[in-house]
Amino acid sequence: MGRFIVRRLALMVIALWVVVTVTFFLAHMIPGGPFDREKPVPEAIKKNLEEKYHLNEPMWKQYILYLNDIIHGDLGPSFKYPDRTVNDIIKESFPVSAQLGFWAVLIATFVGISLGSISALHQGGLIDSFSMFFAILFISLPSFVIAPIFQYIFGVKLHWLPVANWGSWEHMILPALSLALGPTAVIARLTRASMLEVLSNDYVKAAKARGLSGLRVLIVYALKNALIPVVTYLFPLIAAIFTGSFVVEKIFNIPGLGRYYVTSIYNRDYTVILGVTVFYAAFLILMNLLADITYALLDPRIRYE
Amino acid sequence: MKKFRVFLTLLLVFGLIFGMFVGCGEQKQEQSQGQEQKAEMVLRYNLGTEPETLDPAKATGVPEMTVMLHTFDGLTRLDRDGKPQPAVAESWEVKDNGKTYIFHLRKDVKWSDGQPVTAHDFEFAWKRALSPEIASEYAYQLYYIKNGEKYNTGEITDPNEVGVKALDDYTLQVELEQPAPYFLSLVAFPTLYPLPEHVLKAHPEWPKGIDKDPSLYVTNGPFVLAEWSHHDKLVLKKNPNYFDKDKVKLDKLVFYMVEDANTAVQMFENGEVDMIDNIPTAQIDQWKGKPEFHIDPILGTYYILVNVGSDKTMGGEKNPLQDVRVRKAIAMAINRSVITDKILKAGQQPAYAFVPPGIPDAEPGTDFRQVGGNYFSEDVQKAKELLAEAGYPDGKGFPKLIYLYNTSEGHKKIGEAIQSMLKENLGIEMELQNQEWKVYLQSRNEGQFDLARAGWLGDYVDPMTFLDMFVSTSGNNDTGWSNPQYDELIEKAKYETDNAKRVQYMHEAEKILMEDMPIIPLYFYTNPRLVKTYVKNYAAISLGWVDFKEAYIQK
Amino acid sequence: MSMDIRVEELKDKSLWEPIPESEKMGAEALTAPQVTFWGDVWRRFRKNRLAVIGLVLLVIILLFALVGPLVSPYPYDKQDYNAILEPPNFAHPFGTDYVGRDLFTRVMYGARISLAVGFLAAMVQLVIGVLYGGISGFMGGKVDEIMMRIVDIMYAIPILLIVILLMVVLGPGLVNIFLALGFFYWLGMARIVRSQILTLKEEEFVLAARVLGASTKRLLLRHLIPNAMGPVIVTVTLNIPNAIFTEAFLSYIGLGVSAPMASLGSLASDGVEYIRTAPWLMLFPALTIALIALAFNFVGDGLRDSLDPRLRR
Numbered sequence A: 001m002g003r004f005i006v007r008r009l010a011l012m013v014i015a016l017w018v019v020v021t022v023t024f025f026l027a028h029m030i031p032g033g034p035f036d037r038e039k040p041v042p043e044a045i046k047k048n049l050e051e052k053y054h055l056n057e058p059m060w061k062q063y064i065l066y067l068n069d070i071i072h073g074d075l076g077p078s079f080k081y082p083d084r085t086v087n088d089i090i091k092e093s094f095p096v097s098a099q100l101g102f103w104a105v106l107i108a109t110f111v112g113i114s115l116g117s118i119s120a121l122h123q124g125g126l127i128d129s130f131s132m133f134f135a136i137l138f139i140s141l142p143s144f145v146i147a148p149i150f151q152y153i154f155g156v157k158l159h160w161l162p163v164a165n166w167g168s169w170e171h172m173i174l175p176a177l178s179l180a181l182g183p184t185a186v187i188a189r190l191t192r193a194s195m196l197e198v199l200s201n202d203y204v205k206a207a208k209a210r211g212l213s214g215l216r217v218l219i220v221y222a223l224k225n226a227l228i229p230v231v232t233y234l235f236p237l238i239a240a241i242f243t244g245s246f247v248v249e250k251i252f253n254i255p256g257l258g259r260y261y262v263t264s265i266y267n268r269d270y271t272v273i274l275g276v277t278v279f280y281a282a283f284l285i286l287m288n289l290l291a292d293i294t295y296a297l298l299d300p301r302i303r304y305e
Numbered sequence B: 001m002k003k004f005r006v007f008l009t010l011l012l013v014f015g016l017i018f019g020m021f022v023g024c025g026e027q028k029q030e031q032s033q034g035q036e037q038k039a040e041m042v043l044r045y046n047l048g049t050e051p052e053t054l055d056p057a058k059a060t061g062v063p064e065m066t067v068m069l070h071t072f073d074g075l076t077r078l079d080r081d082g083k084p085q086p087a088v089a090e091s092w093e094v095k096d097n098g099k100t101y102i103f104h105l106r107k108d109v110k111w112s113d114g115q116p117v118t119a120h121d122f123e124f125a126w127k128r129a130l131s132p133e134i135a136s137e138y139a140y141q142l143y144y145i146k147n148g149e150k151y152n153t154g155e156i157t158d159p160n161e162v163g164v165k166a167l168d169d170y171t172l173q174v175e176l177e178q179p180a181p182y183f184l185s186l187v188a189f190p191t192l193y194p195l196p197e198h199v200l201k202a203h204p205e206w207p208k209g210i211d212k213d214p215s216l217y218v219t220n221g222p223f224v225l226a227e228w229s230h231h232d233k234l235v236l237k238k239n240p241n242y243f244d245k246d247k248v249k250l251d252k253l254v255f256y257m258v259e260d261a262n263t264a265v266q267m268f269e270n271g272e273v274d275m276i277d278n279i280p281t282a283q284i285d286q287w288k289g290k291p292e293f294h295i296d297p298i299l300g301t302y303y304i305l306v307n308v309g310s311d312k313t314m315g316g317e318k319n320p321l322q323d324v325r326v327r328k329a330i331a332m333a334i335n336r337s338v339i340t341d342k343i344l345k346a347g348q349q350p351a352y353a354f355v356p357p358g359i360p361d362a363e364p365g366t367d368f369r370q371v372g373g374n375y376f377s378e379d380v381q382k383a384k385e386l387l388a389e390a391g392y393p394d395g396k397g398f399p400k401l402i403y404l405y406n407t408s409e410g411h412k413k414i415g416e417a418i419q420s421m422l423k424e425n426l427g428i429e430m431e432l433q434n435q436e437w438k439v440y441l442q443s444r445n446e447g448q449f450d451l452a453r454a455g456w457l458g459d460y461v462d463p464m465t466f467l468d469m470f471v472s473t474s475g476n477n478d479t480g481w482s483n484p485q486y487d488e489l490i491e492k493a494k495y496e497t498d499n500a501k502r503v504q505y506m507h508e509a510e511k512i513l514m515e516d517m518p519i520i521p522l523y524f525y526t527n528p529r530l531v532k533t534y535v536k537n538y539a540a541i542s543l544g545w546v547d548f549k550e551a552y553i554q555k
Numbered sequence C: 001m002s003m004d005i006r007v008e009e010l011k012d013k014s015l016w017e018p019i020p021e022s023e024k025m026g027a028e029a030l031t032a033p034q035v036t037f038w039g040d041v042w043r044r045f046r047k048n049r050l051a052v053i054g055l056v057l058l059v060i061i062l063l064f065a066l067v068g069p070l071v072s073p074y075p076y077d078k079q080d081y082n083a084i085l086e087p088p089n090f091a092h093p094f095g096t097d098y099v100g101r102d103l104f105t106r107v108m109y110g111a112r113i114s115l116a117v118g119f120l121a122a123m124v125q126l127v128i129g130v131l132y133g134g135i136s137g138f139m140g141g142k143v144d145e146i147m148m149r150i151v152d153i154m155y156a157i158p159i160l161l162i163v164i165l166l167m168v169v170l171g172p173g174l175v176n177i178f179l180a181l182g183f184f185y186w187l188g189m190a191r192i193v194r195s196q197i198l199t200l201k202e203e204e205f206v207l208a209a210r211v212l213g214a215s216t217k218r219l220l221l222r223h224l225i226p227n228a229m230g231p232v233i234v235t236v237t238l239n240i241p242n243a244i245f246t247e248a249f250l251s252y253i254g255l256g257v258s259a260p261m262a263s264l265g266s267l268a269s270d271g272v273e274y275i276r277t278a279p280w281l282m283l284f285p286a287l288t289i290a291l292i293a294l295a296f297n298f299v300g301d302g303l304r305d306s307l308d309p310r311l312r313r
Helices: A002-029 A043-052 A059-071 A086-121 A126-140 A143-157 A169-199 A202-209 A214-242 A246-251 A258-266 A270-298 B002-035 B062-071 B119-130 B148-152 B197-202 B261-269 B281-287 B324-333 B336-344 B368-372 B380-389 B409-426 B437-445 B464-470 B484-495 B499-516 C002-011 C037-047 C049-066 C103-139 C141-156 C159-170 C174-184 C187-200 C204-211 C216-227 C229-253 C264-272 C280-307
Strands: B042-046 B076-078 B084-086 B089-095 B100-105 B164-168 B171-175 B223-229 B233-238 B252-256 B275-277 B293-306 B401-406 B430-435 B451-457 B519-531
Touching: A002 A059, A002 A270, A002 C141, A002 C159, A043 B148, A059 A270, A086 A126, A086 A169, A086 A214, A086 A258, A086 A270, A126 A169, A126 C229, A126 C280, A143 A169, A143 A246, A143 B261, A143 C264, A169 A202, A169 A214, A169 A246, A169 C229, A202 A214, A214 A270, A214 C187, A214 C229, A246 A258, A258 A270, A258 C159, A270 C141, A270 C187, B062 B223, B062 B233, B062 B252, B084 B089, B119 B148, B119 B164, B119 B171, B119 B197, B261 B275, B293 B324, B324 B380, B324 B409, B324 B519, B336 B409, B336 B519, B368 B499, B380 B409, B401 B409, B401 B437, B409 B430, B409 B451, B430 B437, B437 B451, B437 C159, B451 B519, B464 B484, B464 B499, B484 B499, C037 C049, C037 C280, C049 C103, C049 C280, C103 C141, C103 C174, C103 C187, C103 C216, C103 C229, C103 C264, C103 C280, C141 C187, C159 C174, C159 C229, C174 C229, C187 C216, C187 C229, C204 C216, C216 C229, C229 C264, C229 C280, C264 C280
Parallel strands: B042 B252, B042 B275, B401 B430, B401 B451
Antiparallel strands: B076 B084, B089 B100, B100 B171, B164 B171, B223 B233, B233 B252, B275 B519, B293 B451, B293 B519
């Protein structure tokens, strides 16, 4: 296992380099630059700006400069927010997204697995149909639809919770729920499907035949084996949700990292695009490593040699 | 046993991640709770987006302007009509036919750290904004000053040659390249604010770090920075050192950065914010007639750019838009009141000329737009005749046009309406093409369109901010249109010191623009707002921002 | 442990019963009538009530999308400024939009695009995703590692960059949406399949097949992938609304169908603004998406059950 992890970490460095390289050139290939505005700045001023940020250098040189910075842990200054560095931006906004994401993932995992297991045990029953309908409903109404409805019901109508902004735990409830709904549905459906498969296996049937109670069979035999697809879905989900959702953060005005994903691209804020992407990539690859380790723990027959 | 191991692992993973981040969040919570104790007079306004910077030299947009308007005072300050009034300068002299200004500064103006504001602080700030290393985008606001452009472009390297000089602590002399009739408005803008030289000498990277230590943001305006939490909120508190502090009633100004317009409205309804701009069109009907609903003026025109520079359409056929009759036919066949009354609904006015209302004409009390009047009218019958004259009776043989717009709900709706009107009224087929903002800018710039939507908001209260866009050399003139007579009139107006003549030149120029019609005006913008009835005495300036200096709350 | 159970099972007399008399007659009749694999699948699919409902629903939506526009009295882009934002009524069963267009007609046209997108997304996942994940999981070792790192890399590169680039290079058009979706839509599926294969390939029946000399291709296509179908079908069907909304976003950015044509996703997204003033603008397109998703889900579940080798009799 130790050797496996070391090898994976080495591969991760290579993967990150590929991500940086591809993103770097993609970002510079799309038309427009960070200083294009509807009221175009005079050529001379644009030249000053480009010199300041080395945008006048040939592409390969900019690339080398960037690689050099990133190796030293410096993600550079933002073009859009000239008084802030990308390191600052990530440092300030990631904890916010991660905190929100933690609750969302927790809700999604807990509710999703419970609902999915119960549905599987009562296949074709009322709970099963109920959870299926809700899963499809929530998937068909994505967060940008659900979130304003939540705001209206719980904020404007009932005055229970603030409509938007960040600060207290009350501010966290609606965005966390909005974030959690979709994944909850997916996890419930995944758990149900793989649970059904596991339940039809001989060893589970046998356990049942031996007279073990449904719940015991579920927990001891079925759940563990049924969790592999859920884990596969869950870990990249953690990477995605912890690093923030653009839509939910924008709707609830949350100062998280997710907002920078999309806006930095619209702004052609090259350093932010790259910084945020690399950060996400590293997080994602680590999560997938954790997923693989979890497989091995869940199913000792899996070996990575 | 195995099951336990799995459980433990999962628990550990979650626990670690949880522990890492939750700590930071809790700290923040306590902070915000501590702030809401006393009954202060607080006004909460939605800025709409995160300010890019609070460095007056680097700021370019309305949100930045709105914040700095409250933290700084320039030589002058615009009143609610957009006219410059004395601020840090208590009086001034104009010499050399308008080429030299001598400003006399008030002696009681202090920085928020107690130091006096002197003429040297202006000289320092302006030279800083012009220096190539700062790379200010709005440095061209200072190109009116003698040698300003040369210093900014590196043609000269000695800042002392720039025409701004502190004659003593309270006298500032400014020499201009050419007379500029709106220079007194210009000095009210952030690029020309003073900066605390003593602070910037100690912190060359200023304003870097003001988010962590707001007291570093030493300013001279009615308010000072108290907190800046990025993409969340920015809090200003009353400046006890402000020279005009008796007029300031608010203890605190909170700016939110809610980008989602729908969220902002719901926050307003739930009492989480006192004033918002940018109401979604879908919700305007529901607010009309309520006391909270305001339609404030804003200097701006929404228009269509016509590509007259290219011989071929985007589809590769002969470009019919080079014929002025076709351009006029299109302009006359669009039913503007449908767009303003049925689609936009926020009191916008149909535009039959380019310069929007709200700019004074030469005679006091008159409006440039009213004096100039309309330059064309809607007339489908006449439009059909013009099109037939141009060789396309009932749109026969007319090539398909591409109408370019940047990604947005509002632009799409207007594009769809125009498409439908041209098809119905003239038999012209048009394809809508939307592009992401910066791609759109580039396409526009390269002439990759037949028709394109465009909008323009004035930088200062003068027709020139609209008219000088369409001179041949302007970076904003994406139409390919060029008219030497127009260029000459604009040039003459720029350097004319007699205001009556100057305005007359601009009227003549606008007439040429509308005769040739390289642009088709659609409507004049408005600024619909929701304001709680207890918010009093704010000044909505037609350049897009709100001044809360003298505002107060009366519940 | 599992072995013990099996032996116990064999010992259990109640599990055994004598062959009925009728079947004792003539040993040559022991073989059942030859049924093809797909015939068998179809037979079992037909017996699944929900699956049939799903199929019927899908056919109805398909007819609605393909035939509906031909009989509708309104063109999809006909604006009527005297009938703006009308709630559902006899003339306009789904109401009208902000320029007075008939929403019913627009939903029918939109369903065409969205069905195509949903179907394509399903295909991309089933073909590329399942094969890629299957091969990666089955081969294991270095191949697996490299294939999965490629997935990671593609996951991490911002899609929006690629979308903008595609938009600039290719311009608007439905085909370009398909290209964009095809590019990244299989990544999640590849992971799910791979993880399933990792466990499945250690199961006895796979070992048995291997011992019996089954080829890699046969092992993968006949034994491993069919057994991994549960999560696969769930992922595919649940991803369909997601794909429909992704298409809406891509169209919004400028890659895809241009206005005034609209897909269900863009109709629903445009309608969000009107949630409180004209809720039908969001409701009907979203409802149609949900119906499509529901139909695909029913059919998907039915297919899974009929394909499941363990349930085959």
